[in-house]
């Protein structure tokens with residue numbers, strides 16, 4: 009059992025290869041959730057709060073200072089009521105997580121989404137390969153108990169809406185579980 013028993017609201021991690029739809033899901037979930045949730049786009053946080061060691065020009069990405077990141081997020085995770093949106097999950101301690109959603113997408117569709125962002129070819133290839141090899145899914149499965157890791161397809165709007173509805177149902181059930189049982 010996670011540390012959630014002392015929280016009023018859960019910690020939901022939404023992970024997946026870049027472009028699978030984490031931010032799109034998190035934004036809709038904030039709107040649909042029966043309880044207030046704060047969406048933390050971890051990549052943006054890292055930039056805004058300077059939680060990185062350096063900027064890698066070649067890969068056009070930041071090398072994250074993971075210790076600083078975890079320290080910064082700790083109070084928020086302890087309080088609960090957050091969605092952590094990031095392409096990697098193993099950095100977040102197991103005790104934080106109540107639900108880990110891993111978004112998946114067909115790799116050709118993913119390629120198109122990343123191309124639209126004008127990513128360098130190398131970065132598109134790397135992400136595409138990671139999606140095919142299930143890197144993010146494997147990482148989540150090796151970092152959290154299997155019963156809290158859910159793999160969901162994110163190909164189209166129907167998937168998006170169904171996934172968010174499913175997470176909302178999970179939140180309702182989580183809330184019920186937190187209520188003290190009647191004697």
Ligand SMILES: Nc1ncnc2c1ncn2[C@@H]1O[C@H](COP(=O)(O)OP(=O)(O)OP(=O)(O)O)[C@@H](O)[C@H]1O
Nearest residue numbers: 026027028029030031032095121162163164165168
């Ligand atoms: N289920 C979906 N149906 C249709 N379009 C989607 C879906 N998921 C994502 N997209 C589209 O794909 C693009 C990338 O989505 P988004 O920014 O949410 O991905 P991400 O996983 O958060 O990426 P990153 O890790 O780089 O932040 C956006 O243009 C978004 O509209």
